[in-house]
Amino acid sequence: GDYEQGVVRLGVTLFLGVYFTVLQAFEYYEAAFSISDSVYGSTFFMATGFHGLHVLVGRTFLCVCLIRMLGLHFSRIHHFGFEAAAWY
Numbered sequence: 001g002d003y004e005q006g007v008v009r010l011g012v013t014l015f016l017g018v019y020f021t022v023l024q025a026f027e028y029y030e031a032a033f034s035i036s037d038s039v040y041g042s043t044f045f046m047a048t049g050f051h052g053l054h055v056l057v058g059r060t061f062l063c064v065c066l067i068r069m070l071g072l073h074f075s076r077i078h079h080f081g082f083e084a085a086a087w088y
Helices: 002-030 039-070 080-087
Strands: none
Touching: 002 039, 039 080
């Protein structure tokens, strides 16, 4: 039912977060410019770096939610932690 779908979908979301982080690391490695080259380089690395940090923190929140979900800590009434992580 809903529980199994929730676990699978949360797992897929976590996988996509890891995949994004790997692609971003590859993009940084292959970039023809650095953070100190120009205003463009500084802006690019700062903006994408903050977004990458946001994804990393969100992935951590969702990983904790998956662990709690597998431990049956959430119910139809008690699920604020999961909802807060999803809103982040």
